[in-house]
Amino acid sequence: MTSGWKKAASIARRSVTPGKPHHAQWLITRKCNYRCVGCNVWKEQDQNELSSEEIKKGLDILRDAGIVELVISGGDPLLRPDIAEILDYASDHFVTTVYDNGSMAAKKLDALRKVDFVAISIDSLDEAKNDAIKAVPGALKSALHAVETLQKEGIRVAVTPTISQKNLYEIVDITKHFTGKGIPVWYCLYSYDTSVDSKQLFRIGKANDEFVITDKQAMISFCDQIMEMMKTNKNILMTKGLLKALRSLYKEKEARTWKCQALNHFLVVDHLGRISGCHNHNFAGSVFDLPKQWKSKEFKELRKMYHDCTQCNYLCYVAYSMYGSPKGLVSLVGDQWRNAKYLFK
Ligand code: SF4
Numbered sequence: 001m002t003s004g005w006k007k008a009a010s011i012a013r014r015s016v017t018p019g020k021p022h023h024a025q026w027l028i029t030r031k032c033n034y035r036c037v038g039c040n041v042w043k044e045q046d047q048n049e050l051s052s053e054e055i056k057k058g059l060d061i062l063r064d065a066g067i068v069e070l071v072i073s074g075g076d077p078l079l080r081p082d083i084a085e086i087l088d089y090a091s092d093h094f095v096t097t098v099y100d101n102g103s104m105a106a107k108k109l110d111a112l113r114k115v116d117f118v119a120i121s122i123d124s125l126d127e128a129k130n131d132a133i134k135a136v137p138g139a140l141k142s143a144l145h146a147v148e149t150l151q152k153e154g155i156r157v158a159v160t161p162t163i164s165q166k167n168l169y170e171i172v173d174i175t176k177h178f179t180g181k182g183i184p185v186w187y188c189l190y191s192y193d194t195s196v197d198s199k200q201l202f203r204i205g206k207a208n209d210e211f212v213i214t215d216k217q218a219m220i221s222f223c224d225q226i227m228e229m230m231k232t233n234k235n236i237l238m239t240k241g242l243l244k245a246l247r248s249l250y251k252e253k254e255a256r257t258w259k260c261q262a263l264n265h266f267l268v269v270d271h272l273g274r275i276s277g278c279h280n281h282n283f284a285g286s287v288f289d290l291p292k293q294w295k296s297k298e299f300k301e302l303r304k305m306y307h308d309c310t311q312c313n314y315l316c317y318v319a320y321s322m323y324g325s326p327k328g329l330v331s332l333v334g335d336q337w338r339n340a341k342y343l344f345k
């Protein structure tokens with residue numbers, strides 16, 4: 001069996017095993033070279049992080065715990081000097097996506113050849129606007145260069161705009177621009193941390209009035225437009241279910257279409273190996289203790305609390321909640337699993 005088929009078989013086996021987490025987001029570093037306006041990470045950098053050996057040990061534990069899909073982010077994970085070793089190891093076991101702010105990918109091509117997706121963040125095709133959001137001159141040029149270089153090299157690259165009031169009216173055009181060139185697009189949604197827990201695992205999103213979506217009607221119409229476009233555009237890597245969930249957030253009197261499944265379908269790991277259901281809450285333990293903690297009374301209690309929580313709208317957590325179980329995966333494959341077609345390459 002080739003390593004690609006071995007990976008696919010192992011992933012298929014883990015995907016249908018109930019009672020296990022399916023998605024993990026590992027923020028392997030706090031280091032970042034950007035200064036994005038809606039982000040806390042760059043203000044709270046920490047030079048401490050796990051070694052590559054410790055990360056590999058943690059990845060083994062996540063794989064054995066049932067994790068199928070792994071998102072590696074930061075900070076900017078590509079700033080780690082050992083990123084090639086980490087991605088090489090991760091890609092053997094998980095459907096692996098790595099995020100980059102657009103500054104590093106073109107310089108790290110060899111590290112990226114095995115991953116399932118490199119997600120490049122571009123928030124506007126208007127240079128001045130994009131660079132103002134990232135607070136770095138030249139950010140758009142650099143990101144476009146990365147996208148073009150990766151595509152030329154045959155590395156699976158996608159563009160992931162964060163939808164906010166700042167760029168809401170441009171997202172359809174951004175989508176058309178990249179998908180027209182054969183580059184997949186999926187979205188993040190501007191959200192910010194509302195936790196009052198002083199031991200919140202780590203802080204990501206910062207409250208910023210300019211980013212909060214106030215034109216709800218435009219947001220509903222955006223969701224409708226994208227659902228329509230998806231009928232013929234296979235490079236929009238969203239699902240109908242996810243867009244309906246997103247729409248429900250902006251429709252008067254419409255209830256959320258999902259329940260949060262933090263620490264059930266998904267978990268997050270920080271740069272020190274601490275884990276939590278999501279980054280908004282206190283850390284619940286260490287990735288190295290996950291096997292004995294997963295079925296603990298403490299985790300059961302936390303799951304109940306998270307299940308009723310409606311504190312955030314981070315779109316990745318919504319997606320993991322909806323699709324991170326064997327039943328969810330069946331519906332996802334029936335709809336559109338953004339990574340499924342890449343598994344057998
Ligand atoms: S949003 Fe990402 S790229 Fe921007 S400052 Fe925060 S961690 Fe860095």
Ligand code: SF4
Binds near residue numbers: 307313317
């Ligand atoms: S809704 Fe879920 S992901 Fe968001 S803060 Fe609550 S527990 Fe965390």
